[in-house]
Amino acid sequence: MAQMEQKQLYRLVPNMNTILGMQELETVCEAFGKEAVKEAANAVLSELRTRIASGCTEEELKISISYIPAEVCKKAGTAAAPHMSRVINGSGVILHTNLGRAPIGEEIYDKIREKVTGYSNLEYNLETHKRGERYAHFEQLLCKLTGAEAAIAVNNNAASVLLILSTLSKGGEALISRGELIEIGGKFRIPDVMEQSGTALREVGTTNKTHYSDYEDAVNEDTKLILKVHTSNYKIIGFTESVSLKELRNLADEKNLLLVEDMGSGALVNLEDFGLDHEPTVQESVAAGTDLVCFSGDKLLGGPQAGIIVGRKEIINRLKKHPLMRAMRIDKFTAAALELTLQAYLNEEKRLQQIPVLEMLSTPAEILKKRAQRLCRMLRSRCNGLKCQVVPSEGKIGGGSLPEETMPGWAVQVTLENLSADQMIEALQQTSVPVVGRIVKDACLLDLRTIRDNELTLLAEQLKEVAESFGVDC
Numbered sequence: 521m522a523q524m525e526q527k528q529l530y531r532l533v534p535n536m537n538t539i540l541g542m543q544e545l546e547t548v549c550e551a552f553g554k555e556a557v558k559e560a561a562n563a564v565l566s567e568l569r570t571r572i573a574s575g576c577t578e579e580e581l582k583i584s585i586s587y588i589p590a591e592v593c594k595k596a597g598t599a600a601a602p603h604m605s606r607v608i609n610g611s612g613v614i615l616h617t618n619l620g621r622a623p624i625g626e627e628i629y630d631k632i633r634e635k636v637t638g639y640s641n642l643e644y645n646l647e648t649h650k651r652g653e654r655y656a657h658f659e660q661l662l663c664k665l666t667g668a669e670a671a672i673a674v675n676n677n678a679a680s681v682l683l684i685l686s687t688l689s690k691g692g693e694a695l696i697s698r699g700e701l702i703e704i705g706g707k708f709r710i711p712d713v714m715e716q717s718g719t720a721l722r723e724v725g726t727t728n729k730t731h732y733s734d735y736e737d738a739v740n741e742d743t744k745l746i747l748k749v750h751t752s753n754y755k756i757i758g759f760t761e762s763v764s765l766k767e768l769r770n771l772a773d774e775k776n777l778l779l780v781e782d783m784g785s786g787a788l789v790n791l792e793d794f795g796l797d798h799e800p801t802v803q804e805s806v807a808a809g810t811d812l813v814c815f816s817g818d819k820l821l822g823g824p825q826a827g828i829i830v831g832r833k834e835i836i837n838r839l840k841k842h843p844l845m846r847a848m849r850i851d852k853f854t855a856a857a858l859e860l861t862l863q864a865y866l867n868e869e870k871r872l873q874q875i876p877v878l879e880m881l882s883t884p885a886e887i888l889k890k891r892a893q894r895l896c897r898m899l900r901s902r903c904n905g906l907k908c909q910v911v912p913s914e915g916k917i918g919g920g921s922l923p924e925e926t927m928p929g930w931a932v933q934v935t936l937e938n939l940s941a942d943q944m945i946e947a948l949q950q951t952s953v954p955v956v957g958r959i960v961k962d963a964c965l966l967d968l969r970t971i972r973d974n975e976l977t978l979l980a981e982q983l984k985e986v987a988e989s990f991g992v993d994c
């Protein structure tokens with residue numbers, strides 16, 4: 521057959537009305553709306569014209585035309601897909617700030633749903649028929665779990681620190697050890713927050729050693745409080761000294777100062793139970809006599825993003841009255857998630873099942889090994905060209921908690937012929953459900969510490985997708 525002229529080829533391309541009338545696109549129009557389908561069709565048509573212009577044959581063009589409905593459907597789907605997407609975390613870092621920190625457990629999430637899809641008693645007291653407080657839903661729980669008199673929550677722990685200092689030490693001075701002048705990820709710096717709150721920072725001691733007398737000597741008539749800050753993402757080791765909360769309590773009493781601790785992670789359970797080093801708990805800080813303790817909701821606690829503040833009732837009441845409180849207040853999602861997470865804490869077994877962070881922390885290495893073996897079997901049955909191997913791996917807690925600690929576990933090393941580990945990592949993030957892996961010694965690892973049983977099938981599918989995208993005949 522003689523090759524058609526380019527002009528004639530253009531005539532083969534269906535027009536917009538023909539495309540919009542295609543029966544195959546009926547459900548697509550219903551799902552995404554006619555406007556979105558039109559936009560997608562326009563893009564597909566302009567691609568076709570480009571192909572003709574670059575000299576494709578009639579045969580090739582006809583094949584492309586037969587793919588129009590599928591292409592339109594794909595493009596409309598991509599355009600409608602949300603930007604924020606689910607990710608499979610194979611990094612082995614449990615509290616990964618870039619990946620949303622603490623995941624919320626499914627059982628807890630299901631119970632949040634009913635409270636936010638309708639109306640709730642968020643700020644309504646059903647007994648007195650009067651306005652209530654959004655903190656009332658979890659204050660008693662926090663008191664019970666930590667031993668404190670009162671509790672509130674704000675949007676995150678950075679906000680807790682700002683609120684506390686703005687309320688208690690504005691125009692005055694706060695004492696802080698030089699060893700605790702931290703910067704957390706995302707440029708949260710204690711000295712900057714202090715400045716914002718109108719509190720003058722009085723640094724005491726040195727980087728590695730701060731003595732009781734350093735605090736004592738620094739107290740003057742402007743001193744309002746002593747701030748103790750958990751160093752979170754680093755450790756000072758070797759020739760060191762710091763002053764305990766108990767001693768600081770004595771000094772605060774003697775000089776009539778307030779004692780505040782920013783715990784960062786704020787563990788409510790003893791991490792030694794999971795074979796980790798001891799991490800001071802909120803209960804211990806309250807028992808040592810701090811006036812206020814603040815910590816994150818989505819670090820070791822394993823709940824929603826929040827800044828939780830517990831302590832003496834009279835001081836919590838002062839915080840509640842500060843104008844910033846209104847600017848930092850939590851929403852109904854957070855209030856619901858906090859209550860449910862804290863409720864799960866009351867039951868030792870339930871909390872390990874319902875709070876993913878605690879579940880991941882407490883899973884023994886041999887279970888992770890079995891999970892890794894299962895993943896490998898699933899991969900072999902799906903795609904033989906993809907090589908996988910079960911290897912030991914060290915998980916981390918992350919989120920500025922216990923920076924030195926690793927958790928022995930297992931990973932699956934995945935390899936494709938002619939693909940470097942870097943390329944593998946890159947390709948894994950381009951799949952329909954992106955996968956974040958980790959490179960260790962030039963190998964691409966997927967750590968099972970942070971991959972849960974119900975994600976294995978989905979993960980195996982993503983790996984097959986990668987293999988196929990590189991032309992592997994699975």
Ligand SMILES: *Cc1c(COP(=O)(O)O)cnc(C)c1O
Pocket residue numbers: 676677678679704708749750751752753782783784785815816817826827919920
């Ligand atoms: C993480 C951390 C913060 C910030 O908490 P966010 O909830 O992320 O705002 C503040 N102080 C310390 C000591 C921390 O570890």
